Amino acid sequence: MKRRLRISAFMAILSASTIAGPARAEAAPAGAVDITVTPSGFTAPASVRAGALTLNVRSQDPQGAWIGLVRLRPGVPLDLYLRHLAQAMDDDPRTSVAGGRAVAEDVVMLGGAAAGHIPAAVTTVVTPGRYHLVDFRDVREPDFAQRVRPLRVVGSAAGSRTPSPPAVITAPAVITATDSGFVAPRRLTSGAPVLVVNRSSQFNEAMLMPVRPGTTPADLDAFFSGTGGYPFTAGPTGVVPMSPSRAALLTTALPPGEYALVTWVRNLRTGRMLAQEGMREPVTIAPADTPIP
Structure with missing residues (x-):
């Protein structure tokens, strides 16, 4: 739904x-x-x-x-x-x-x-x-x-007696950062707002990076374990670090294609990058006129 x-x-x-x-x-x-x-x-x-x-x-x-x-x-x-x-x-x-x-x-x-x-x-x-x-x-x-x-x-503009109408933005998708990894849809729509929520116990980010066509989760595993090649074809677009319990709304018209959702932040307990510990997910960016199921 x-x-x-x-x-x-x-x-x-x-x-x-x-x-x-x-x-x-x-x-x-x-x-x-x-x-x-x-x-x-x-x-x-x-x-x-x-x-x-x-x-x-x-x-x-x-x-x-x-x-x-x-x-x-x-x-x-x-x-x-x-x-x-x-x-x-x-x-x-x-x-x-x-x-x-x-x-x-x-x-x-x-x-x-x-x-x-x-x-x-x-x-x-x-x-x-x-x-x-x-x-x-x-x-x-x-x-x-x-x-x-x-x-x-x-604060609000002085002398304003009539409140402006509330801003309404719909977010068909939600990306949540947790201590167990990302909870995210496998497909996002280019240009559609995405709500990013940090429910992990430390500051965290959510970056979308394009990957070579055909890149698999195993390819991402191999890269982050140091046994595979670099799968990314361009730099990150996304939400930079937020403190725990913060949220932000991301809107960007990324070209349709295959991406990886990653964080380059280190685990403040272990010293390893959270992406190395499994905080990475494959994501497809669909054209703007493609409905999200």
Whole structure:
């Protein structure tokens, strides 16, 4: 049976750890931020209104972009978080795990969009406060700190007496990250919104990567065990790391074909990549006019 979740249900997930089905509560009026990433960085507005916020990410950088939205926890300075983030993305598992654990204590991660040559949009919900937009691909750049963009979220517009109509977005598909792996449909429709939920015990992501035609689960197993060749034909598109019990809505018009749903995040207990531990699934992207069964 087709499941259709409204944006109001998606918003409720951000403050609850379970999905109780489509909710009827009104959603906050949606806003959007257009972000174009170049090899020298990106620009973003200094402030946005609280509510449903969509990050429309387009990359002019051949390496792509991983734009994430984070909120520092009280008392954590930005430079400390950035230092821990660099450690979390180190190739040495010991350094990476220590950094990842520190990052989880430093910030709340609200997700964001990974985009290559195909733009991607991710919708999350923000409450008033101070946030930062970070391109995780820039972490090794010498001017990384200068590339981070502060974002102030303010309350509803003053003087507005008539509330805007609620934003309604249908999500025919749901991808859930759990400690046992991904729970996801085997087929998604290009351009259709997908609700991504993190029900695992640590921060996690959901990346769609195109693979060579005919790639099997055994091929993915072989690659991640170090006994097989590289099956991917392009970089990732998807939702960058979110803290546990967070959710985001992904919309991207990926070309139809065969993909793998993966996470490149390390298990903060074992030090191994979660994809190596089985967090990977084959997914087919169907044309936009193809109904989901």
